[in-house]
Amino acid sequence: MQEIYASIVEILGEILDLDPTAIRPESYVMRDLGAESIDLMELAVSINERFAIEVDEEAIFLKSLRPAIETGRCGGGDPAAAVAEKYVFLESPRIDAMLADLTEGPVLQVQDLVRYVRYHTPPEGSHAG
């Protein structure tokens, strides 16, 4: 996990022209680091190239988070459960924190990117072929 985090911080530093030491796991990718749409696209391309995984941009950048929350709330349902079902790489405490943080803007943090990559990276020694 630490290696994945270090690589993602390096990628973010290059794309956003930031000092990597200024990036923390809790840094908001858009709110704090200033990433825009084109930067997110470059981030997806870089993660794909660095980690050799397919990157679903809708999932990694939580593009449908708010609709998922609304769907979860419909009929008195559980928005946290709806988010967990849609974004399977996120853990419950993080989802709860997101739900409490929605009014301040995009909730995507660096740690979410790390979790996505970690979830989609096969364990060592388990590659086919």
Add this chain to the structure above:
Amino acid sequence: MTDDPPKILILGASCRLALDLIPQLFEHEFRPIFTFRTPKGEERILAKLAQCSGKKAELIKLDLHDPATLANLGAVLKEPPTHLADFAQGDYESLVAGADEDTVLEYFNANISCRAALLKRVARAMLTRRRGRLVFISSAAAAKPSPGQGFYAAAKLACEALYRNLGLEMAAKGITTAIVRPGYVDVGRGRRFLEKEKQTAKKLRQVGRIIEAGNVTAALLFLLLQGGPGVNGTILTLDGGMGLEK
């Protein structure tokens, strides 16, 4: 940035203008990759290469009418091209009110939607190196069509918009675009028209409206090699002033 020769992807390389460009690509030390749609197109490219002192190039089948052929770009894009020149264009000549609807759907799917999918792949590959220069060969018909050219003009205008926005969106990442609108060029479909419409051809020639292929390839090379990043999303029209007329 690498010192390797720049790699250029030429879409629709079997058209006459693209074939005329081939020797100049080698003179400027490009490493070209050519796409073709049909076996005849492949033969034309190979015949031109045979005239280029044994120069080699990669040839790839790419048919905008068959989106599955986009997968053939996979290996090419692993080492992203730095340049792209897009000559690929199908013909569909029909009065708008007389068009076959299925043909229209197929024509726009191929020339606009499939091209958009192609540009997405190429642009994202270029993004990994933060370097790219894409030039679209449009047509003066985009601005000043003749009767029957409505669908051709619509496809060209749509693709111009894609290229312009690509340049707008990705300039900050080192990827820029330009568009060339040739008028009546004395090669390919232009020559066929001029040979058929001799009186029109005579008048056009008298007022300097026939464009030599060399003018177009010179403009393309300028835009590919020297135009960026200042010339971005810009349209360069080569029509001898025809578009200025009322």
